[in-house]
Every structure is written in structure tokens, then in C-alpha cells.
Amino acid sequence: xxxxxxxxxxxxLAMLQGARHEHIExxxxxxxxxxxxxxxxxxxxGDQVDAHLDGLILPGGESTAMRKASEGAAxxxxxxxxxxxxxxxPVLGTCAGAILLASPGTNRAPFIGASIxxxxxxxQRQSFEATIEVHITTPPGDGxxxxxxxxxxxxxxxxxVAPNAAALEDEGFPGVFIRAPRFDTESLDCQTIASLGEEAxxxxxxxxxxxxxxxxxxxxRRFHRWLLTEAERCKGxx
Numbered sequence: 001x002x003x004x005x006x007x008x009x010x011x012x013l014a015m016l017q018g019a020r021h022e023h024i025e026x027x028x029x030x031x032x033x034x035x036x037x038x039x040x041x042x043x044x045x046g047d048q049v050d051a052h053l054d055g056l057i058l059p060g061g062e063s064t065a066m067r068k069a070s071e072g073a074a075x076x077x078x079x080x081x082x083x084x085x086x087x088x089x090p091v092l093g094t095c096a097g098a099i100l101l102a103s104p105g106t107n108r109a110p111f112i113g114a115s116i117x118x119x120x121x122x123x124q125r126q127s128f129e130a131t132i133e134v135h136i137t138t139p140p141g142d143g144x145x146x147x148x149x150x151x152x153x154x155x156x157x158x159x160x161v162a163p164n165a166a167a168l169e170d171e172g173f174p175g176v177f178i179r180a181p182r183f184d185t186e187s188l189d190c191q192t193i194a195s196l197g198e199e200a201x202x203x204x205x206x207x208x209x210x211x212x213x214x215x216x217x218x219x220x221r222r223f224h225r226w227l228l229t230e231a232e233r234c235k236g237x238x
Contacts, residue, residue, distance in 0.1 A: 010039045012053040018060040022216040030224035046078030055090045055231035058097030090207040090230035098210035112205040113189030121180045131172040136193040138222040139229045175213040
């Protein structure tokens with residue numbers, strides 16, 4: 001096995017479903033903005049999840065389909081075990097990933113102090129975009145972290161992002177909600193870090209961040225910068 005670079009931050013990305021390639025692009029862009037060297041580990045099987053991961057992304061998709069897709073490769077059990085063993089390392093769950101953090105399954109305690117309801121904004125036609133207020137300080141970016149991935153072996157490219165999706169960070173976050181879940185406000189026992197009006201759409205419990213929207217579909221990379229900065233900090237403390 002190749003040696004692991006001491007300064008390289010390794011981020012695991014669950015390749016179950018959803019905007020995986022957009023997360024890859026966002027991570028590369030955020031790393032360029034921060035000047036952090038990263039390795040993205042595409043996780044498709046449980047045996048690929050190891051102790052050398054410094055952080056984890058659970059992407060969006062359809063949570064039931066993600067659970068079924070994981071069964072043959074035992075990926076989700078391995079990811080949950082990794083989170084059990086590495087509770088201080090950062091995890092970012094978006095949309096369906098937030099559902100997995102709040103409701104990991106039978107005989108498993110939630111990873112965040114919040115209940116969540118699937119598709120609670122409505123069906124696909126009720127998907128929408130809205131400006132979100134962010135209540136957490138994230139590492140600043142210099143705006144030069146442009147990165148464009150080539151097509152993968154399936155000729156799949158990241159979705160194009162319109163230039164106006166790159167909102168100025170003091171003007172709110174450009175939230176993209178696609179068949180989005182909703183947190184049960186009365187159940188919240190963790191920090192609200194993003195809100196749409198009076199409603200929490202992003203929470204942080206320790207180093208587990210759950211967002212009901214899709215930050216990877218914008219050019220505003222502040223949540224990916226948070227993940228990389230926390231991963232680098234935790235790596236330095238080990």
C-alpha cells in the first residue's frame with residue numbers, strides 16, 4: 001500500500017447516488033481556495049473505508065435507494081462504524097445524506113440531534129431555489145479556486161453551474177432544494193447553522209453537519225471549506 005502523505009487531507013466520498021461529481025468539483029475548488037492539498041477517496045465498498053480518512057461526505061440522492069445500493073458492498077455499515085470510531089472527524093451530509101445522519105437505520109442512534117422528514121417540501125415539481133442565511137463562520141475563500149473536472153469513465157461531467165449561483169458570501173447562501181427533507185423544529189437538540197426564514201435548513205452537532213439543500217450545485221464553497229479546514233485541524237491534532 002502506498003504511504004499516506006502527512007500533509008495530505010483525505011476526504012472520503014460515498015459514491016452511492018446523487019451529485020457525487022459536483023461534490024468532487026466543490027472539494028477541489030475549496031482546496032484551491034484554501035491552499036490545502038487533498039485526496040478524494042471515492043468509496044464504493046465497505047472495505048475502502050479506513051482509519052486514514054480525515055473527513056467524509058454523504059451526498060444527496062434518494063435515501064431508500066442509497067440504503068439498497070449499499071447492501072451488496074456493505075458500504076453504509078462501514079461508514080457508520082467509521083463515524084462511531086472517529087466522532088471528532090468532520091462529516092458533511094447533504095439532502096439524503098442529512099437523512100442518513102438523522103436516521104441511520106434500525107438499532108442505530110442518530111448521529112445528529114434532529115429528526116427529519118423525507119420529501120417534506122413536496123415532490124420534484126416543488127423543488128426550488130432560495131437565499132439562505134448562514135449562522136456559522138466559515139474559512140474565507142479567495143475566489144480563485146476554479147476547478148473543472150474532465151468527464152469520468154462513464155462520460156459523466158459535473159452539472160454546469162450558472163455564474164449567478166456564486167453569491168457574495170455576505171449576501172446569503174444560494175440554496176438549491178430538490179425534493180428536500182425538513183427538520184422537525186421541535187426536535188432540534190443541536191446548533192442551527194443555516195435557516196430559511198424561521199426554519200432550520202442546516203444543523204451542526206459536534207463535527208457532523210447536515211444540510212437539507214445542495215451546496216455542491218453552487219459556486220459558493222463555504223461548507224466544503226468548513227469540511228476541509230476541520231479535517232486538516234483534526235489531522236494535525238492526531
